[in-house]
Amino acid sequence: MKTLLPQFGITNLDTIIRRVTPTSDPSDFRQKIARTYRFIAVAGRGSRIVWGLALLVVGGCMIAGSLLLYVTPLAMPVAILGLLLIPIGIWVAMSCDAKKIETQLRLFEAVCNDATNNSWRTQAEANANAATTEFQETIHGWLKSEFAAGKPVPEMRDQLDTTTEAMTQLTTDIESNLAAANQKLKDTREALQESQAAFRAISSKKSGRGRVRTLARRVVATAEELVKQGRATIILECSAKLLRNVAEQIISTRNTVQNFEGSLRALSQEISAKKRELTELSQTESLVGRALPSLADVFDRATEVVSANRQEVFGSFADHTDDQLRETMQEAIEKIITDAEVMPKSFDAWWAAADDSRRQMLLEGIDTGANEFAVTKPIPGRVQQRIRHVLAYGGTTCPAFEQVKARSNSVLCRAVNHADPTELFVVSESRYEPASEIVEFAACARTFSAMSPEIQSLAITVVEDDSDIIDYKPESRSDPERPYRLLVLGLLSGEVVRTGAEQYRERDITNPKNGHFAKGFEDAATSIRTDAELCDRLEKRINRSFEAEGQAAVLNRIRSTFTTNDVVPAAVMPRFRQILLDEYQLRGGNVADLSGVSLQKI
Amino acid sequence: MINRFNHQNDHNGNGSSRMNLTTDNAKARRSIGGIWGGGTFGFLVCTYFYAVELMKGLLDDTSPRSIFAWETADAMRAMSVTLGPGHEPVTLPSEMFRIIPARTNQELATLALESKNTRRYGEKLLRVPEASTAAGVGGQPIVGLMAYLADSPSLDEHVRACLLAQRERHLIMQQSERGKSLEVHSVSHQFIVGNAAGGTFNGSAIPIASRIKRWSKEFGLPVKIHLVSLLPSVAATHDRDLAARNCAAFLRTASLACEKPEKIRIHLFNGETITHEPGECLFDSIIPWGVSSGKITLGNRQQAAADIALAIYALLETPLAQISEEQFRDGAKDLLDRRNGFRGFRRLGVARFHLDDVRNNYAAMLAGMETITHQLLGNE
Numbered sequence: 014m015k016t017l018l019p020q021f022g023i024t025n026l027d028t029i030i031r032r033v034t035p036t037s038d039p040s041d042f043r044q045k046i047a048r049t050y051r052f053i054a055v056a057g058r059g060s061r062i063v064w065g066l067a068l069l070v071v072g073g074c075m076i077a078g079s080l081l082l083y084v085t086p087l088a089m090p091v092a093i094l095g096l097l098l099i100p101i102g103i104w105v106a107m108s109c110d111a112k113k114i115e116t117q118l119r120l121f122e123a124v125c126n127d128a129t130n131n132s133w134r135t136q137a138e139a140n141a142n143a144a145t146t147e148f149q150e151t152i153h154g155w156l157k158s159e160f161a162a163g164k165p166v167p168e169m170r171d172q173l174d175t176t177t178e179a180m181t182q183l184t185t186d187i188e189s190n191l192a193a194a195n196q197k198l199k200d201t202r203e204a205l206q207e208s209q210a211a212f213r214a215i216s217s218k219k220s221g222r223g224r225v226r227t228l229a230r231r232v233v234a235t236a237e238e239l240v241k242q243g244r245a246t247i248i249l250e251c252s253a254k255l256l257r258n259v260a261e262q263i264i265s266t267r268n269t270v271q272n273f274e275g276s277l278r279a280l281s282q283e284i285s286a287k288k289r290e291l292t293e294l295s296q297t298e299s300l301v302g303r304a305l306p307s308l309a310d311v312f313d314r315a316t317e318v319v320s321a322n323r324q325e326v327f328g329s330f331a332d333h334t335d336d337q338l339r340e341t342m343q344e345a346i347e348k349i350i351t352d353a354e355v356m357p358k359s360f361d362a363w364w365a366a367a368d369d370s371r372r373q374m375l376l377e378g379i380d381t382g383a384n385e386f387a388v389t390k391p392i393p394g395r396v397q398q399r400i401r402h403v404l405a406y407g408g409t410t411c412p413a414f415e416q417v418k419a420r421s422n423s424v425l426c427r428a429v430n431h432a433d434p435t436e437l438f439v440v441s442e443s444r445y446e447p448a449s450e451i452v453e454f455a456a457c458a459r460t461f462s463a464m465s466p467e468i469q470s471l472a473i474t475v476v477e478d479d480s481d482i483i484d485y486k487p488e489s490r491s492d493p494e495r496p497y498r499l500l501v502l503g504l505l506s507g508e509v510v511r512t513g514a515e516q517y518r519e520r521d522i523t524n525p526k527n528g529h530f531a532k533g534f535e536d537a538a539t540s541i542r543t544d545a546e547l548c549d550r551l552e553k554r555i556n557r558s559f560e561a562e563g564q565a566a567v568l569n570r571i572r573s574t575f576t577t578n579d580v581v582p583a584a585v586m587p588r589f590r591q592i593l594l595d596e597y598q599l600r601g602g603n604v605a606d607l608s609g610v611s612l613q614k615i
Numbered sequence: 616m617i618n619r620f621n622h623q624n625d626h627n628g629n630g631s632s633r634m635n636l637t638t639d640n641a642k643a644r645r646s647i648g649g650i651w652g653g654g655t656f657g658f659l660v661c662t663y664f665y666a667v668e669l670m671k672g673l674l675d676d677t678s679p680r681s682i683f684a685w686e687t688a689d690a691m692r693a694m695s696v697t698l699g700p701g702h703e704p705v706t707l708p709s710e711m712f713r714i715i716p717a718r719t720n721q722e723l724a725t726l727a728l729e730s731k732n733t734r735r736y737g738e739k740l741l742r743v744p745e746a747s748t749a750a751g752v753g754g755q756p757i758v759g760l761m762a763y764l765a766d767s768p769s770l771d772e773h774v775r776a777c778l779l780a781q782r783e784r785h786l787i788m789q790q791s792e793r794g795k796s797l798e799v800h801s802v803s804h805q806f807i808v809g810n811a812a813g814g815t816f817n818g819s820a821i822p823i824a825s826r827i828k829r830w831s832k833e834f835g836l837p838v839k840i841h842l843v844s845l846l847p848s849v850a851a852t853h854d855r856d857l858a859a860r861n862c863a864a865f866l867r868t869a870s871l872a873c874e875k876p877e878k879i880r881i882h883l884f885n886g887e888t889i890t891h892e893p894g895e896c897l898f899d900s901i902i903p904w905g906v907s908s909g910k911i912t913l914g915n916r917q918q919a920a921a922d923i924a925l926a927i928y929a930l931l932e933t934p935l936a937q938i939s940e941e942q943f944r945d946g947a948k949d950l951l952d953r954r955n956g957f958r959g960f961r962r963l964g965v966a967r968f969h970l971d972d973v974r975n976n977y978a979a980m981l982a983g984m985e986t987i988t989h990q991l992l993g994n995e
Binding site: 163165166167168274277278280281284285287288290291294295300301302303304305306308311312313314315316318319320323326327342343346347349350355356357358359360363375378379380381382383384385386387388389392395398400402404427429430431432433435436437438439440441442443444445446447448449450451453454456457458460461462464467468469470471472473474475476477481482485486487488489490545 | 663666667671696697698699700701736739742743755756757759760817818821822846847848856858859860861862863864865866867868870871874878879880881900903904905906907908910913917918919921922924925926929930933934935938939942943944946949950953954955956957958959960961962963964965966967968969970971972974975976977978979980981982983984985986987988989990991992993994
């Protein structure tokens with residue numbers, strides 16, 4: 014991974030140092046040095062030469078006077094005095110004003126201090142601060158541009174990591190340079206102190222002018238070197254400070270990016286979980302109908318649109334990387350989805366946009382989902398009354414209606430105008446369905462009938478007598494064999510009496526007007542079939558009679574009657590025996606016994 | 616306003632002339648009526664229905680709709696439903712249901728044994744194991760009936776108030792529709808929903824239907840009562856025999872209430888007896904709801920409840936209830952044909968396809984955010 018430093022304008026240490034180094038010398042140090050040198054060169058030159066020359070002249074004059082007046086006793090002392098004055102004059106003329114130089118050097122030291130610690134440092138620090146601010150802007154700009162470009166965050170983080178490492182290296186380098194510079198500065202400072210000490214020694218010994226000047230110049234040169242070293246050290250210090258600031262900025266940016274990445278990862282996981290949850294929930298479909306478009310289509314379309322407009326999202330939250338990530342992202346995505354009109358606004362729009370496979374899926378959904386929720390076993394031959402209503406915006410103008418109609422096979426299909434353009438209802442309805450066709454009801458009724466009256470009783474509520482429900486069988490079909498069965502069992506139980514005139518009547522009913530209900534076996538069966546009350550009454554009487562007798566007695570009676578030939582006319586004897594056989598079997602009798610009898614007797 | 620021609624004329628077997636409907640008018644053709652849910656399942660259906668109405672924004676002051684649930688189990692009070700991914704849970708408001716105050720079977724039996732008319736109920740009740748109705752009636756219809764009778768004044772008042780409100784809405788709608796020269800839909804449709812295999816609904820549905828009939832008649836509100844009953848295949852019970860017994864007895868009683876309403880007699884604890892005239896059938900249709908349509912099988916009771924709520928929504932909130940009445944031929948003759956048993960049963964199946972903005976926006980947002988996060992994380 015490449016470091017970002019060149020991108021931030023930092024190629025090496027020099028670039029940093031150059032940024033920090035003042036472009037001009039505010040203290041005018043060069044001129045001050047030159048001035049000091051000049052001062053040293055001319056210091057004491059005026060008065061001491063005059064005095065020296067004066068002494069030389071006086072000494073010369075005195076020697077000359079003593080030669081003129083050699084005869085006088087004063088000549089010798091004057092000559093000696095004159096001879097003394099000449100070297101003194103030479104010494105005075107040759108000597109310099111060390112005090113002034115010393116004062117000048119002290120002033121120069123102050124200048125040096127000022128040139129190093131004040132103006133230079135101030136400017137270097139100002140440069141470093143400006144560079145820090147500038148860098149801050151640069152890194153923010155970079156971050157923004159990277160986000161705007163949609164650059165992967167881990168890549169950005171890696172780059173920043175690499176950059177941080179490079180910065181650490183640079184910081185180490187500059188620290189090392191700074192240590193060396195400090196050492197050098199220290200050495201120079203010591204050299205200065207030494208030269209200053211030497212100068213002071215010479216100065217106090219009233220050494221010659223040349224020597225003083227030489228030492229003074231050495232002091233100035235050392236001080237100048239110290240200033241250079243000091244300035245270099247300041248530059249390095251400021252550079253180090255700048256580097257540290259830059260490093261802090263980069264680390265801070267890296268942390269921001271890392272935090273952002275963490276938030277993104279958390280958000281990504283949360284989104285994945287929610288998406289998974291939504292997908293799972295949608296597999297069972299919404300409880301209130303099937304939502305359109307399919308979830309996969311919504312995902313695909315939204316992904317496509319958001320991908321195409323991702324720059325908007327990246328741009329929008331580049332400024333909000335540290336917080337409000339979710340809100341910013343949601344806001345931007347919501348806008349994109351709304352603007353792009355990702356979702357169809359009406360069923361018709363969905364239908365128009367859907368391809369054949371999607372339309373077929375919807376039609377299959379209607380085929381399977383819109384059927385009535387109660388399984389029936391239709392009686393062959395009975396015509397069901399079924400209508401499928403398609404409630405759609407626009408009624409028959411709904412583009413799906415014709416296809417629904419075409420696929421509804423035998424079901425009558427009707428369109429109904431529906432006010433809501435966003436939904437389509439398909440309602441299948443069957444009416445006047447016989448209870449006997451409702452498979453579950455018939456099964457429940459069988460279970461109910463098999464229960465004891467005590468248990469049945471607790472489920473019977475709003476009728477006066479439990480028998481109103483126990484004996485009421487809306488789920489029973491009128492079995493064509495049922496009248497024959499009742500007639501035969503009636504004869505068997507004695508509840509139906511057959512007279513010699515082939516008349517059939519109920520036992521105990523002796524009223525001549527209604528004493529018999531039919532003449533002839535077939536007529537009797539027809540009467541039972543058509544007269545529901547007679548049918549119910551007979552059934553109740555037969556059941557009561559058999560219950561009173563007990564199962565074994567009934568079976569015995571069936572067995573004995575089975576071989577009798579005069580219970581019914583000979584023509585209906587086969588049907589009579591078949592019914593007895595079925596009843597015997599139904600009541601748990603062993604059919605083989607009865608079959609044996611029948612084989613022998615019939 | 617967009618004018619759309621309603622093509623029902625073309626298909627109307629009666630050949631009667633109807634109106635041209637605008638979309639707004641189609642909305643105005645909501646039927647007067649209500650949903651009455653008994654027991655846990657009925658409560659669930661009512662909650663789904665309420666949630667759908669809420670989602671559609673149909674429950675304003677002008678709504679001609681009654682939603683009322685009654686239940687014995689107190690736990691149902693906090694029951695909530697969700698219409699699908701992204702939707703908020705919805706709870707039935709307290710004014711739309713009544714939890715019948717808890718009593719023990721012993722207390723109910725004592726009440727019943729006090730009066731000669733209700734002694735039979737009390738004797739039956741004594742055969743039921745002792746329990747409180749606080750957690751439901753334990754699948755015993757006789758306890759359900761007793762719980763209803765014990766609370767009948769309050770329940771009756773709720774029924775009365777609901778029907779009175781419907782009557783008021785009915786009058787207003789009549790005025791409104793006359794103003795627009797539209798057909799006045801005079802019949803209200805009341806859907807009584809519950810689990811035929813349970814106890815609470817099983818014991819109280821027919822008395823409630825009776826009261827609806829009675830108050831409608833008193834208020835001059837023409838009414839059709841439809842019984843929607845869940846079959847044991849969907850019921851959540853381990854005692855299949857008990858469920859089958861309850862279902863059979865209930866459907867037989869409901870059929871009897873259609874065929875021979877004079878046989879239905881309800882003795883109240885105050886000594887009064889509710890009787891019915893011959894020919895005044897209590898139910899205009901009995902709609903059994905099983906687990907399977909023959910092609911698909913429902914996942915659970917929730918799905919069944921939601922489907923029933925949707926079917927009732929489609930019937931009440933669209934012109935369907937009226938149109939359906941018109942499109943099926945008169946069934947009087949069919950009802951007399953007893954060759955295949957009682958023919959008062961009606962079956963319904965509903966499929967709804969809709970653009971669910973809530974779900975779609977939620978899904979699109981998730982997909983969009985996933986795209987962006989993946990891209991930012993370099994997971995593409």
